[in-house]
Amino acid sequence: MRRLAKRISTTSVKSFGMYEKAARLADAGLDLIHLEVGRPYADTPAHIKQATIAALTAGKVHYSDPRGTPELRQTLAEKLRLRNEMNVGPQDVLVTNGLTHASFAVFMALLDHGDEVILLEPHYPQHVGKIELAGAVPVFARLDVENNFAIDPAAVEAMVTPRTRVIVLVNPANPTGRVYSRAELQALADIATRHDLIVVSDEVYEDITYDGVRHISIAALDGMAERTVSMFAFTKSYAMDGWRIGYLAAPQWLMPALLKVTLNDVTHVNTFIQDGARAAVLGPESVLQELVADDLRKRDFVVKSLNQMPGVSCAFPEGTIYAFPDIRQTGIPSQELADMILEKARVVVEAGSFYGAAAEGRLRICFGSESMARLEQGMKRLQTFFNGL
Secondary structure: OOOOOHHHHOOOOOOOOHHHHHHHHHHOOOOOEEOOOOOOOOOOOHHHHHHHHHHHHOOOOOOOOOOOOHHHHHHHHHHHHHHOOOOOOHHHEEEEOHHHHHHHHHHHHHOOOOOEEEEEEOOOOHHHHHHHHOOOEEEEEEOOHHHOOOOOHHHHHOOOOOOEEEEEEEOOOOOOOOOOOHHHHHHHHHHHHHOOOEEEEEOOOOOOEOOOOOOOOHHHOOOOHHHEEEEEEOOOOOOOHHHOOEEEEOOOOOHHHHHHHHHHHOOOOOOOHHHHHHHHHHOOHHHHHHHHHHHHHHHHHHHHHHOOOOOOEOOOOOEOOEEOOEOHHHOOOHHHHHHHHHHHHOEEOEEHHHHOHHHOOEEEEEOOOOOHHHHHHHHHHHHHHHHOO
16 A cells, blocks of 8 residues: 655645745746845855865765764864853764754654644744654744744743653744844743753854854753753855755763664765865854855845835844844735745745744845845845835
């Protein structure tokens, strides 16, 4: 009998949103400006490519340590101690095929059928499918738009039940652009401690913050190291989205279970690109600073442009590569408006509703995914569109 596993038929697929609609129009030859997908526009810095090429030509083409090469894990542990203030060693680090793979391994290792996982809403949809694949149930703690989507301890704790196992944190937050304060993180840590929960922390945008706002890893707070899995990637910081390399830091009680998952699905990450990842961390800080400075210029331009459009208001995000404009004054639901913008303006943006009910009345606009020239063209198209509403 032909049938699919229940884990497949009951799992959400919400990874790409407007990208799939736009792909059909692009296939028809239409000129679309893509502001929906969270990918960097910049090329991977040259020194990272060169280190990878050198590893390849040196014959680093065979199986390597399933946890990641010792040299890379040592470098990452030092980075986590110095920059994230986390008390970890190489034995606490696992190299993964991007942060997406890290989260898959974590949820598969932690969750049983019927377990509940709390996500802050607006939420990052790609975590939801992995939770469901593991047989668990996503539960959403709705954050208040009027309070700038700050972490609301009461809203989070109200979602805790005897089945709750994990709280998922995305910091800096996609899609809101918030960078959570130490007080917000401490409130979340207190809930996790009171109810003996694990925090799974997605920190892929850790380096992309603005205006002096500082990212803090929740695992660095007192008592959180043993109940936090911190996940990182080279994707956004170093324009390495196509490389598919990331890493996590986890307490030692969890590491054997994580390895049981990763050994069974990928064995280990591509050997020679790990030299490139190491070069990214050890390379000159000026490279990362220039990439973030370019994001800042684009952020300022896009937000200022959006605030000149009728029916649109937009705060400056504290981090990430997304603007999250409020379009409630238009009176048009966000998905309907995103579809209209695609059809009439040929600009691809994501509907707020893609990120949950708490994000209705918003659009997510990625200012990091196009050149400045294309962003300028995109903002002109949006200005014309909103003028015509």
